Amino acid sequence: MDRRVFGVESEFGLTHRPETGRGLPPDELARYLFRPVVEFGRSSNIFIPNGSRLYLDVGSHPEYATAECDDLIDLIAADRAGERVMHDLALAAEERIHRDGFTGQVYVLKNNVDSAGNSYGSHENYLIPRTTHFRRLSGILLPFLVTRQIIAGAGRVVPADESSQAHFAFSQRADHMWEGISSATTRSRPIINTRDEPHADAASHRRLHVIVGDSNMSTTTSLLRYGSTDLVLRMIEAGVPIDDFELENPIAAIRQISHDITGGARVRTRAGDEFTAVQIQRGILQRVSRFVSERGAHHEHVDRVLQLWERALEAVESGDHSLIDQDIDWAIKKRLVQDVATQKGLDLSHPRLEQIDMAYHDVNPHRGLFHLLARRGRATSILTEEQISQAMTTPPPTRAAVRGEFLSTARAYGAECTVDWVHHKLTGRPLEAIMVKDPFAQQDDRVDTLLNKLGDRQSQLRERSFDERSDNAVTVALSDKYALITGAEPPEPPLI
Ligand SMILES: Nc1ncnc2c1ncn2[C@@H]1O[C@H](COP(=O)(O)OP(=O)(O)OP(=O)(O)O)[C@@H](O)[C@H]1O
Numbered sequence: 001m002d003r004r005v006f007g008v009e010s011e012f013g014l015t016h017r018p019e020t021g022r023g024l025p026p027d028e029l030a031r032y033l034f035r036p037v038v039e040f041g042r043s044s045n046i047f048i049p050n051g052s053r054l055y056l057d058v059g060s061h062p063e064y065a066t067a068e069c070d071d072l073i074d075l076i077a078a079d080r081a082g083e084r085v086m087h088d089l090a091l092a093a094e095e096r097i098h099r100d101g102f103t104g105q106v107y108v109l110k111n112n113v114d115s116a117g118n119s120y121g122s123h124e125n126y127l128i129p130r131t132t133h134f135r136r137l138s139g140i141l142l143p144f145l146v147t148r149q150i151i152a153g154a155g156r157v158v159p160a161d162e163s164s165q166a167h168f169a170f171s172q173r174a175d176h177m178w179e180g181i182s183s184a185t186t187r188s189r190p191i192i193n194t195r196d197e198p199h200a201d202a203a204s205h206r207r208l209h210v211i212v213g214d215s216n217m218s219t220t221t222s223l224l225r226y227g228s229t230d231l232v233l234r235m236i237e238a239g240v241p242i243d244d245f246e247l248e249n250p251i252a253a254i255r256q257i258s259h260d261i262t263g264g265a266r267v268r269t270r271a272g273d274e275f276t277a278v279q280i281q282r283g284i285l286q287r288v289s290r291f292v293s294e295r296g297a298h299h300e301h302v303d304r305v306l307q308l309w310e311r312a313l314e315a316v317e318s319g320d321h322s323l324i325d326q327d328i329d330w331a332i333k334k335r336l337v338q339d340v341a342t343q344k345g346l347d348l349s350h351p352r353l354e355q356i357d358m359a360y361h362d363v364n365p366h367r368g369l370f371h372l373l374a375r376r377g378r379a380t381s382i383l384t385e386e387q388i389s390q391a392m393t394t395p396p397p398t399r400a401a402v403r404g405e406f407l408s409t410a411r412a413y414g415a416e417c418t419v420d421w422v423h424h425k426l427t428g429r430p431l432e433a434i435m436v437k438d439p440f441a442q443q444d445d446r447v448d449t450l451l452n453k454l455g456d457r458q459s460q461l462r463e464r465s466f467d468e469r470s471d472n473a474v475t476v477a478l479s480d481k482y483a484l485i486t487g488a489e490p491p492e493p494p495l496i
Pocket residue numbers: 005006007008009053065066067068069123125126127128197198199200206207208421439
């Protein structure tokens with residue numbers, strides 16, 4: 001597919017650190033965090049005007065699922081906007097906690113393992129044609145995903161246990177995957193989840209659900225992670241033959257690779273060959289590069305993805321991690337941990353270094369260590385501040401734009417509505433629930449007609465220029481964002 005829809009879901013870790021004593025229990029803290037969400041949407045599972053979904057499942061790991069994006073930069077901006085939304089919620093929660101007589105700070109961490117060893121995910125969604133042969137797809141994609149951690153892992157300080165000394169690993173998630181492919185998510189955690197919920201026309205498309213990835217702080221790493229996966233999918237979809245790297249035991253392999261930061265771990269294929277992760281990634285990268293030179297780049301960032309990919313493999317193979325220690329999360333974090341260990345004379349088993357690992361993922365832009373490094377010029381970014389703040393309120397130009405306008409307009413008129421990825425419904429008008437199955441659709445006449453019934457929008461719109469209308473749309477979304485964060489009353493209906 002030349003154009004693809006992408007989405008990423010991040011689950012966050014949540015902690016309260018009071019000045020003295022124990023923090024609030026996780027479920028109570030999560031309720032504090034989501035109080036403005038519940039006040040805004042009367043549910044702990046809502047869509048917000050930028051088209052994304054905010055969600056608190058059973059347990060205490062809040063989730064942000066980005067809107068559908070058809071461009072990698074939009075996807076990464078939407079993901080980063082989710083961190084900011086969580087940060088705003090944390091500040092509001094902190095205020096309420098203080099008002100209720102508690103002390104201390106609330107931490108929202110975009111990582112994948114908490115201090116008790118529980119894991120939570122960063123799930124990728126890729127729209128693929130239904131005609132893609134699933135067996136062939138998994139045969140190529142699984143070895144790619146098992147080894148992708150060396151170019152896109154978030155890195156982890158692994159404490160000592162009975163079997164090993166404290167060490168630095170490529171990945172947060174690798175130890176928590178239990179199966180190659182299956183339809184379960186919580187019970188067995190497969191690398192690729194086959195649950196068939198396309199949120200699109202099921203006759204023509206599937207939504208590929210990849211749940212093996214680490215949450216990334218670096219937007220440059222995110223570009224490599226999604227950009228490389230999209231290229232591999234394109235090649236699979238085009239039926240291009242790829243070397244056979246199908247692994248004998250993907251789950252043993254993913255762990256083995258993660259825990260050998262030299263990149264020297266060798267894993268066995270079903271055919272009986274042995275390869276390192278670098279060799280498998282190189283085999284795939286060579287084929288992808290040839291594919292791109294034969295067919296041309298399908299977006300403007302392809303060259304950058306290929307160059308980063310090559311540089312990351314060279315860094316692992318040569319052991320010269322300085323080649324990527326501003327671009328790839330695991331290497332940025334490893335350098336930070338090493339610097340602190342050297343300065344303070346600490347051994348890798350010192351608990352302080354595990355805390356540094358956690359603090360790297362703090363979404364607070366003033367306190368998080370990744371953000372601190374970025375400010376000091378020690379981490380690159382592919383986004384501007386403006387792109388991130390815009391993504392907090394403006395949906396990407398896909399079906400998310402239909403949803404965003406639907407939500408903003410209904411809210412502005414005080415009309416209750418419900419939406420999900422596909423449906424748009426005004427409460428009390430059940431016959432008018434509208435399905436938008438095409439995730440690329442930026443506009444839908446039926447939804448427009450439904451919204452027009454809310455007021456005489458049409459005659460007012462006619463008198464306004466397009467620019468004024470889009471300004472107004474942003475204003476509506478901003479007002480809603482304000483309401484979401486402070487729990488204030490919804491704004492007066494604007495004159496649209
Ligand atoms: N047709 C599509 N193709 C690819 N991605 C899609 C499509 N439609 C929606 N998405 C993306 O899929 C993700 C769905 O997230 P959501 O958390 O709701 O789904 P889920 O993981 O299936 O459900 P749950 O988390 O409740 O188990 C979002 O990021 C969204 O942007």
